[in-house]
Amino acid sequence: MNRKALSLAIAAALFAGNLLADDFDPNAKDGGAAVITYQNDVATLDPAIGYDWQNWSMIKSLFDGLMDYKPGTTELTKNLASDYSISEDGTVYTFTLKKGVKFHNGRELKASDVKYSLERTVNPKTQSPGAGFFSSIVGYEDMAASKAEQLAGIEVVDDYTVKITLKSANATFLQVMAINFSFVVPKEEVEKWGADFGKHPVGTGAYSLAEWKLGQQILFKKNPDYFKAGLPHLDSIAFEVGQDPMVALLRLQKGEVDIAGDGVPPAKFLEFKNDPKFKSLVVTGDQLQTGYLTLKTTLPPFDNLKVRQAVNMAISKDRIVRIINGRAVPANQPLPPAMPGYDKDYKGYAYDVEGAKKLLAEAGFDKGFDTEMYVMNTDPQPRIAQAIQQDLAKVGVRVKIKSLAQANVIAAGGSKDQAPMVWSGGMAWIADFPDPSNFYGPILGCDSAVDGGWNWALYCNKNLDALAAKADSMAKPEQQAERTALWKKIFIDVMDDAPWVPIFNEQRFTVRSSRMGGSDALYVDPVHIPVNYNYIYLK
Amino acid sequence: MLAFISRRIGYSLLILLGVTFITYLLLFMLPADPARQIAGRSATPEVVAGIRMQLGLDLPFYQQYANYLGNLVQGDLGRSYIQRSPVTELIGARLRPSLELMAAGIGFELLIGISLGVIAALRRDSWADKALMALSFIGVSAPQFIAAMLFLYFFAVQLDWFPMGGYGGFEHLLLPALTLGILGSGWYSRMVRSSMIEVLHQDFIRTARAKGLSRVRVVLRHVLPNAIVPVIPMIGIDIGIFMGGLVVVESVFGWPGIGQLTWQAIQQVDIPVIVGVTTVSAVAIVLGNLVADLVIPWVDPRIDIKKH
Numbered sequence A: 001m002n003r004k005a006l007s008l009a010i011a012a013a014l015f016a017g018n019l020l021a022d023d024f025d026p027n028a029k030d031g032g033a034a035v036i037t038y039q040n041d042v043a044t045l046d047p048a049i050g051y052d053w054q055n056w057s058m059i060k061s062l063f064d065g066l067m068d069y070k071p072g073t074t075e076l077t078k079n080l081a082s083d084y085s086i087s088e089d090g091t092v093y094t095f096t097l098k099k100g101v102k103f104h105n106g107r108e109l110k111a112s113d114v115k116y117s118l119e120r121t122v123n124p125k126t127q128s129p130g131a132g133f134f135s136s137i138v139g140y141e142d143m144a145a146s147k148a149e150q151l152a153g154i155e156v157v158d159d160y161t162v163k164i165t166l167k168s169a170n171a172t173f174l175q176v177m178a179i180n181f182s183f184v185v186p187k188e189e190v191e192k193w194g195a196d197f198g199k200h201p202v203g204t205g206a207y208s209l210a211e212w213k214l215g216q217q218i219l220f221k222k223n224p225d226y227f228k229a230g231l232p233h234l235d236s237i238a239f240e241v242g243q244d245p246m247v248a249l250l251r252l253q254k255g256e257v258d259i260a261g262d263g264v265p266p267a268k269f270l271e272f273k274n275d276p277k278f279k280s281l282v283v284t285g286d287q288l289q290t291g292y293l294t295l296k297t298t299l300p301p302f303d304n305l306k307v308r309q310a311v312n313m314a315i316s317k318d319r320i321v322r323i324i325n326g327r328a329v330p331a332n333q334p335l336p337p338a339m340p341g342y343d344k345d346y347k348g349y350a351y352d353v354e355g356a357k358k359l360l361a362e363a364g365f366d367k368g369f370d371t372e373m374y375v376m377n378t379d380p381q382p383r384i385a386q387a388i389q390q391d392l393a394k395v396g397v398r399v400k401i402k403s404l405a406q407a408n409v410i411a412a413g414g415s416k417d418q419a420p421m422v423w424s425g426g427m428a429w430i431a432d433f434p435d436p437s438n439f440y441g442p443i444l445g446c447d448s449a450v451d452g453g454w455n456w457a458l459y460c461n462k463n464l465d466a467l468a469a470k471a472d473s474m475a476k477p478e479q480q481a482e483r484t485a486l487w488k489k490i491f492i493d494v495m496d497d498a499p500w501v502p503i504f505n506e507q508r509f510t511v512r513s514s515r516m517g518g519s520d521a522l523y524v525d526p527v528h529i530p531v532n533y534n535y536i537y538l539k
Numbered sequence B: 001m002l003a004f005i006s007r008r009i010g011y012s013l014l015i016l017l018g019v020t021f022i023t024y025l026l027l028f029m030l031p032a033d034p035a036r037q038i039a040g041r042s043a044t045p046e047v048v049a050g051i052r053m054q055l056g057l058d059l060p061f062y063q064q065y066a067n068y069l070g071n072l073v074q075g076d077l078g079r080s081y082i083q084r085s086p087v088t089e090l091i092g093a094r095l096r097p098s099l100e101l102m103a104a105g106i107g108f109e110l111l112i113g114i115s116l117g118v119i120a121a122l123r124r125d126s127w128a129d130k131a132l133m134a135l136s137f138i139g140v141s142a143p144q145f146i147a148a149m150l151f152l153y154f155f156a157v158q159l160d161w162f163p164m165g166g167y168g169g170f171e172h173l174l175l176p177a178l179t180l181g182i183l184g185s186g187w188y189s190r191m192v193r194s195s196m197i198e199v200l201h202q203d204f205i206r207t208a209r210a211k212g213l214s215r216v217r218v219v220l221r222h223v224l225p226n227a228i229v230p231v232i233p234m235i236g237i238d239i240g241i242f243m244g245g246l247v248v249v250e251s252v253f254g255w256p257g258i259g260q261l262t263w264q265a266i267q268q269v270d271i272p273v274i275v276g277v278t279t280v281s282a283v284a285i286v287l288g289n290l291v292a293d294l295v296i297p298w299v300d301p302r303i304d305i306k307k308h
Helices: A003-022 A054-062 A111-122 A141-143 A185-201 A245-254 A266-275 A303-315 A319-322 A353-364 A381-391 A406-414 A460-472 A477-497 B002-028 B034-039 B044-054 B061-075 B087-122 B128-142 B144-158 B170-200 B203-210 B214-227 B230-253 B258-269 B271-299
Strands: A034-037 A067-069 A075-078 A081-086 A090-098 A154-158 A163-164 A207-213 A217-222 A234-241 A282-286 A289-295 A328-330 A369-376 A397-404 A421-423 A499-514
Touching: A054 A217, A075 A081, A081 B002, A090 A111, A111 A141, A111 A154, A111 A163, A111 A185, A245 A266, A245 B144, A266 A303, A266 A499, A289 A303, A303 A353, A303 B271, A319 A328, A319 A381, A319 A499, A369 A381, A369 A406, A381 A397, A381 A421, A397 A406, A406 B170, A421 A499, A460 A477, A477 A499, B002 B061, B034 B044, B087 B128, B087 B170, B087 B214, B087 B230, B087 B258, B087 B271, B128 B170, B144 B170, B144 B230, B170 B230, B214 B258, B230 B258, B230 B271, B258 B271
Parallel strands: A034 A234, A369 A397, A369 A421
Antiparallel strands: A067 A075, A081 A090, A090 A163, A154 A163, A207 A217, A217 A234, A282 A499, A289 A421, A289 A499, A328 A499
16 A cells, blocks of 8 residues: 555656656657648738637747647646736736747837737727627727727736736636737737738747748748747748648648648548548547537527427437538537536437427427528538438428528527527537637627527526626636536536537547657647647657 | 720720629629628627728628729729738739649640641541540540549659649649640640641642642641631630639649639638639730730731721
């Protein structure tokens, strides 16, 4: 017994020692160049504007925010901030910045840069898709309405201290300080390039932009002055764009490409995944995404809880997952498994055709009813809708599929008298940051149950809204466990009302060459989507 | 001559005006909301309205179109909604690779098409003629995407003769240009064949043979120059068809040209880029046809443009 305890202690000490020697991977090697391919051009590398899965992680490698996440996880850590404190009432955040952090142009980063960058994102002239994330800061409304040039809630105390005042306590604020839209940019470079800053990005990140040949390639080179010692590992990364995903995979086999950024085309997916040659090259990871069917709770017959529960029981999620070649796992609750607050023990509504028929009969629909389902018109969404249609036909619900362009589905989804059912595929909610609140307010909360909103079930439960507000005011670090537990309860309570049929959680697949090193988690990083370029290395 | 050219340029401008109007109208009616696309999903209706106003999307159609035309005249095609950079810059960076591929592709089309057409005409009704004409038929009707993929797989992956896509030296250009050349050569070979056969039956050919000229000399000096005339306006028309081929072939071979840009812009509903590319392509087609019309009288002096 004693010996076992001793060996455990030694192992723990060794493990801790390793962690101290290198902050993430003790075996990482430095040097070398990697080649990554994408089909589409990289849109923009401006952190206030870039908002797609392709430039998301690239921007994270060029710029830094006050906060970040431990590589490969959803755990928050300090980044540009060396420390922070939260006032007793949770409304004032004081960040202390690390000293000696330099932009790629050589100038040191100061607190005034943090203020400038946040205000730039909120400024309507910037047309940032992320401005709304900062609505909790005092003075946001005035600036968003172009009535003020500055955010009243941000105060530069001295060169290395910045104080941000919120309208009310907000537990997600530190997550917002880790989102790309909050990343720090140097004012002089933004003013120099104007609207073209996204093509000439200058930040503090692990890499700097060396060359951008439009339509051909983007070259990142290592930032030798990066403030995190020992990072990044690669000397350079070439992002070759305009490459067909199939051709990229062929080139990867030949050793010309290290990461095929677009993954495996759906048509080739099964073949690729079952081929022993390629199996070891594919990394599978979770995505903070849920695909769901909304049931408009204000529109008969879906205003009847029994009908909504019956629909939940009538759909075979396993079959739908097979239709998309197993690129997802069946879901039973709104939150995806990788999200804090996911309830592993919750069983959800099991597939039960007889049970569903019984519930419908109890609700007075023993002969079924006619209804409509709105769905986006790009593959595979209509095929998934047909599978749902067939399942529902078995319990007597006759569904007419309306397959439309994305904008039309979103418009119909938000209106009161249309779209009794909406399949979310192609527009499905993907979390902006790994916090459960991101899955409630915008898609299940009362405030978003409006025309033009994303709460397509028009679900509004005042009690749960109150609980959600309570959870979001728990800003202190010591309250986090309690807060996560509260969110867990909220989402399971939502399922009791059954405004949605959660169908599946999509997975991500990254294909990398055999010479790429580093933990698998880096290649399917839940935050640095798709790959955490700062930590990967060549074997 | 001057009157002819100015009249043709006048027509060309009208055509371009029509093209921009139709494209702009179609994209205006498209059920996509660029302001919402830019604003992102966390945006409030006020933010979306603000962006719509900044982009001038709240104006009625005729005003938007007039603004577009006003900017177009000054060489400003607007800014991409997705990339946020000027459309002229995006197109400009891709113009050279596309022109290179187009020149090489049309070169191969002509080379392959005319040679095959000549051979087929001289060996009329032989098995070679039938085989070549069948081949050209397959070429023009083959789906470009599949054919390009097959070529890439066979020549670059299996035989390793060419690099697998990308842009750079002559070796990168060869395979996509050959793909376009082989697929498009069928039009030319069929046309050259029939026009050759027609010329071969003319009296002056019999005279040339009768006065003892060698067969090669007759074909090269007397038959070909006469048979080639219908090919020239065909090149002008072909530029339009070729643009379609570029979209597919450039995407498969990772060639950084206009076609690839078009494909991306369509998929992302990037309206300024779609309108810009359409306008530039229309200019190229109109110019190509204009040049073809001007070259014909130089090749065949019997055609007098003053009469047109």
